[in-house]
């Protein structure tokens with residue numbers, strides 16, 4: 001039983017189905033699509049169609065007679081009875097992989113949940129897109145405040161400025177002293193320069209104390225007016241493991257061992273943003289990224305097969321391959337091994353990383369379809385001056 005068809009869940013299902021010759025895999029997700037979450041900022045900014053980030057699960061997985069796709073909302077996990085409770089009934093399992101992903105982390109900031117939108121899922125990215133269009137139609141623009149100067153906030157701000165130049169006053173509010181604090185200093189400096197070139201204001205070292213309907217209150221005193229506030233401030237785990245009584249860290253991530261098995265619960269595995277996977281350095285966990293979710297999902301799938309065959313599960317050997325981010329249409333930053341890349345080369349690495357992912361999850365067929373659609377499909381629902389660069393798969 002695999003809960004969640006995101007980066008970790010889909011890869012685990014593919015891994016198991018490749019060699020499973022007896023038994024059944026049930027993959028449960030509320031959506032019939034695998035969503036390419038890393039591209040949500042482009043949907044929000046109007047550079048990508050919503051259908052471009054939706055990969056139909058049936059096409060990705062359903063060739064196997066051993067797979068059942070169940071479109072349902074997971075409500076809870078009853079590990080004593082070995083059952084998952086969904087809005088479509090109870091589903092029994094022998095082995096479970098919990099891969100339900102993350103949820104926005106609001107750090108208890110008052111009003112954030114009520115008044116800010118996020119990019120966590122496609123429906124929320126589409127809400128951002130609609131609000132931007134409505135603002136443009138009603139007022140010709142407005143003030144956008146993005147809370148969070150990590151990869152999501154910086155990519156969104158740059159893309160917005162590029163797709164709709166001169167339309168919005170964009171500000172990023174960042175609690176840490178710099179943007180992209182976890183990245184290389186030189187690359188963070190380049191990104192800061194790009195934001196300045198796009199006339200995006202960055203408030204650094206400024207934690208937010210409250211989000212209101214039309215403003216963002218900084219702890220230091222000033223109140224920034226905002227027509228639309230977008231929360232890109234952090235990730236915590238989906239609450240289901242905690243509510244089920246599984247052992248979790250303070251961010252709600254379920255504690256797993258190096259084999260990705262939930263501590264004290266043999267037969268239940270967890271992977272991706274929902275899991276606290278030991279990094280091997282003290283008490284810290286691996287970061288919540290797509291590339292690690294894929295590796296964790298793959299290893300969890302392999303381990304379920306190993307246990308089925310009577311073998312011991314094997315530890316995950318995680319490899320952080322690097323980082324890449326787009327800063328609008330032509331600029332980007334990338335960090336691959338000892339190389340630090342900026343400008344068009346950095347942007348090209350970002351695009352290659354996406355193609356690499358699409359190839360990994362959907363093979364050449366998906367890449368060919370992507371290329372075909374991007375050449376033949378006329379842009380839909382144009383947003384201001386921007387045109388979709390790449391139309392992806394549709395249902």
Ligand SMILES: Cc1cc2nc3c(=O)[nH]c(=O)nc-3n(C[C@H](O)[C@H](O)[C@H](O)COP(=O)(O)OP(=O)(O)OC[C@H]3O[C@@H](n4cnc5c(N)ncnc54)[C@H](O)[C@@H]3O)c2cc1C
Nearest residue numbers: 004006007008030037074100101119272273288289290293
């Ligand atoms: C806007 C944004 C930008 C990002 N950019 C990058 C980036 O550039 N590079 C990078 O490496 N990482 C990036 N990340 C992080 C990356 O997307 C996550 O680490 C990755 O998606 C985690 O994969 P996952 O499989 O754990 O969860 P997800 O991919 O989120 O999948 C979880 C799945 O569970 C399903 N689900 C959740 N709850 C339920 C329920 N109750 N019932 C049924 N189904 C449910 C969802 O529909 C979803 O399909 C970004 C994240 C966001 C939000």
